[in-house]
Amino acid sequence: MRFDIITIFPEMFAGIFSEGIVKRALDRGRIRIVVHDLRDFTEDKHRQVDDRPFGGLEGMVLKPEPIFRAVEAVREDGGGRVCLLSPQGRALDARLAGELAAERQVILICGRYEGVDERVAEHLADDEISIGDYVLSGGELAAAVVVDAAARFVPGVVGKEGSVRNDSFAGGLLDYPQYTRPREFRGMKVPQVLFSGDHKKIERWRRKKALEKTARRRPDLVKDDTLAPEDRRLLEEISSERKDE
Ligand code: ADE
Numbered sequence: 001m002r003f004d005i006i007t008i009f010p011e012m013f014a015g016i017f018s019e020g021i022v023k024r025a026l027d028r029g030r031i032r033i034v035v036h037d038l039r040d041f042t043e044d045k046h047r048q049v050d051d052r053p054f055g056g057l058e059g060m061v062l063k064p065e066p067i068f069r070a071v072e073a074v075r076e077d078g079g080g081r082v083c084l085l086s087p088q089g090r091a092l093d094a095r096l097a098g099e100l101a102a103e104r105q106v107i108l109i110c111g112r113y114e115g116v117d118e119r120v121a122e123h124l125a126d127d128e129i130s131i132g133d134y135v136l137s138g139g140e141l142a143a144a145v146v147v148d149a150a151a152r153f154v155p156g157v158v159g160k161e162g163s164v165r166n167d168s169f170a171g172g173l174l175d176y177p178q179y180t181r182p183r184e185f186r187g188m189k190v191p192q193v194l195f196s197g198d199h200k201k202i203e204r205w206r207r208k209k210a211l212e213k214t215a216r217r218r219p220d221l222v223k224d225d226t227l228a229p230e231d232r233r234l235l236e237e238i239s240s241e242r243k244d245e
Contacts, residue, residue: 007110041070059114080105085139089128094169101153110139176206
């Protein structure tokens, strides 16, 4: 699995991939990340990557030629999934991250300034990806987020296979709460059930807590028609407990 990042700020990526799980995945050869300076794909003396927008208005727009050239140069065997980071894109979620992780090569184009010439989105990119409904100053932070989220789905990247499967969203729900030592801290106690040693009971409690948190914070993620019967029972339990409070 290889990520190619095309950017005018290659230095931005030096720190972010040099720690933690992504670093370990790089060291173990599970993933490769190659950062390309867009200016290396210009052909003029000034290495110009942007220009004024047609139709007037302020700001600068990234030119199409260096981006097309960069993608054509880094593509392996004419393949690769080409993704443009932009606030207009498909929202990144666990499903999309998993899809990307199944590709052999993902090419990430970082937008900048007021935008990117639309011919890139229309004729070069396979996907446009957004990491949320807000505008960043460029696609670099978004590209780093995509790499991190997708890398976690590459086999062998996250230590225990189960930990990705248990992550928030992977099972369609937010995470259940976690606790560690001490058992009591400033009067705040760890729930008793976690010391019971009864794994079935603990599992049921975790599922219930995950459902409760998800129903409260992200009701869009718990749709009644897709719930397993046991989950529906747990939700009923939760709502009757709430009535009792
Ligand atoms: N570039 C600027 N804002 C962005 C966003 N929200 N997602 C992805 N790329 C971006």
